[in-house]
Amino acid sequence: MKHILKCTGYDIYDTYIVSGQGCCLYDDRGGRYTDFEAGVWCTALGHSHPQINETIVEQIGKIMHLGYRYKNAAVEEAALKILDITTLGEGKCIFLCSGSEAVEFGVQIARRLSGKPLLLSLQGSFLSSYGSSGKRSPEEWYLFDWSGCETCTCAEQCDPACPSLLAVPVDRIGGMVLEPGNTSGLVRLPPKRLIKMLESMVRKQKGLIMANEITTGIGRTGKWFGFQHYDYQPDIVAMGKSIGNGCPVSAVAMTGEVAGGLEDSGFRYAQSHQNDALGCTVAAKVIDVIKTEGLIERSGEVGEIFKNQLEQLAYRLPQIKQARGRGLMLALEFNAGEDGTANRLAAMHRKLFESGFLVGFSPAANLLRFYPALIITQAEIEGMLNRLEHIILTE
Numbered sequence: 197m198k199h200i201l202k203c204t205g206y207d208i209y210d211t212y213i214v215s216g217q218g219c220c221l222y223d224d225r226g227g228r229y230t231d232f233e234a235g236v237w238c239t240a241l242g243h244s245h246p247q248i249n250e251t252i253v254e255q256i257g258k259i260m261h262l263g264y265r266y267k268n269a270a271v272e273e274a275a276l277k278i279l280d281i282t283t284l285g286e287g288k289c290i291f292l293c294s295g296s297e298a299v300e301f302g303v304q305i306a307r308r309l310s311g312k313p314l315l316l317s318l319q320g321s322f323l324s325s326y327g328s329s330g331k332r333s334p335e336e337w338y339l340f341d342w343s344g345c346e347t348c349t350c351a352e353q354c355d356p357a358c359p360s361l362l363a364v365p366v367d368r369i370g371g372m373v374l375e376p377g378n379t380s381g382l383v384r385l386p387p388k389r390l391i392k393m394l395e396s397m398v399r400k401q402k403g404l405i406m407a408n409e410i411t412t413g414i415g416r417t418g419k420w421f422g423f424q425h426y427d428y429q430p431d432i433v434a435m436g437k438s439i440g441n442g443c444p445v446s447a448v449a450m451t452g453e454v455a456g457g458l459e460d461s462g463f464r465y466a467q468s469h470q471n472d473a474l475g476c477t478v479a480a481k482v483i484d485v486i487k488t489e490g491l492i493e494r495s496g497e498v499g500e501i502f503k504n505q506l507e508q509l510a511y512r513l514p515q516i517k518q519a520r521g522r523g524l525m526l527a528l529e530f531n532a533g534e535d536g537t538a539n540r541l542a543a544m545h546r547k548l549f550e551s552g553f554l555v556g557f558s559p560a561a562n563l564l565r566f567y568p569a570l571i572i573t574q575a576e577i578e579g580m581l582n583r584l585e586h587i588i589l590t591e
């Protein structure tokens with residue numbers, strides 16, 4: 197990889213991965229790894245899923261990409277399936293290529309319709325690699341500081357007199373973009389009462405609510421979408437990653453009212469890879485496979501057991517501060533203590549990799565992260581946990 201620009205901020209291990217099957221990856225020396233990251237949280241059905249492969253082969257034999265003026269049934273079929281799972285009824289969709297594009301598109305349409313200068317989001321949320329949602333400048337965004345909310349003593353409802361809520365410049369806010377739980381890979385889950393309160397503040401101003409489901413969508417949290425753990429229905433839902441199971445497709449679904457408002461306003465957006473037949477066919481197939489294999493329920497059930505196992509590990513080992521997450525979006529946070537904590541975790545991460553387990557790792561947050569495919573088995577989880585415990589005990 198001498199000729200590939202290094203810019204992600206991640207070290208590249210000296211291993212060539214040549215193939216994948218289900219939750220396993222294989223290197224060029226015959227090594228086998230169980231993947232608890234699903235790539236970059238994308239391969240929800242596992243690597244090289246036979247039905248997805250078959251769909252891709254079949255579709256490229258027909259057509260991959262078309263101009264703006266022409267119809268293709270696969271695109272309309274995918275849109276109907278997405279509107280069904282988002283419960284956006286008679287809404288409309290657009291298909292793009294990446295999560296960043298989908299979020300930025302959603303942000304553009306929310307701004308277009310609101311006419312107000314600010315959008316609200318939660319501090320710490322990742323929204324996009326570029327554009328207004330990548331930059332999140334104070335001229336365009338109000339980022340709500342919810343650092344005190346996780347330990348706040350309010351039980352069912354936020355206190356409307358809470359200084360953090362009173363500080364929100366509601367009359368300048370045209371909408372809210374909510375990432376329900378991934379929080380830049382830190383697996384921090386915003387409290388339900390906070391989301392309810394922010395939603396009602398934004399709705400009172402006739403603002404739009406957009407769910408950023410790039411990471412939390414398509415079964416990751418044990419429901420189709422992360423917003424379904426909260427008590428609201430968004431106007432716009434952006435999804436990516438798992439909807440393509442590794443194939444670059446993303447989608448933005450919106451209510452009929454939002455779509456009508458945009459079309460009436462003369463809104464224009466055109467990019468080459470928009471509503472591509474190939475991506476749409478894959479997205480529709482991913483939804484079908486998830487339904488027929490019952491993977492939403494599975495994600496919730498297996499995730500619950502996995503989380504209990506992480507909690508037990510945290511109970512047994514004083515090095516671990518907390519196990520947390522929802523569905524198959526889970527994390528272990530380690531106690532910081534000494535200066536070398538990040539190095540110890542880096543060594544642990546490396547040892548797991550050398551033992552054949554790929555897990556996520558956030559050095560700044562002392563965190564190991566587990567976002568496996570929704571087909572991960574109990575035996576694969578136990579194999580990784582046994583190895584992790586051994587590594588912690590012998591470090």
Ligand SMILES: Cc1ncc(COP(=O)(O)O)c(C=O)c1O
Nearest residue numbers: 294295296322323324410411436
């Ligand atoms: C919550 C969230 N939104 C948006 C994105 C951007 O998606 P992509 O990397 O596909 O552009 C990511 C990427 O990790 C993400 O986690």
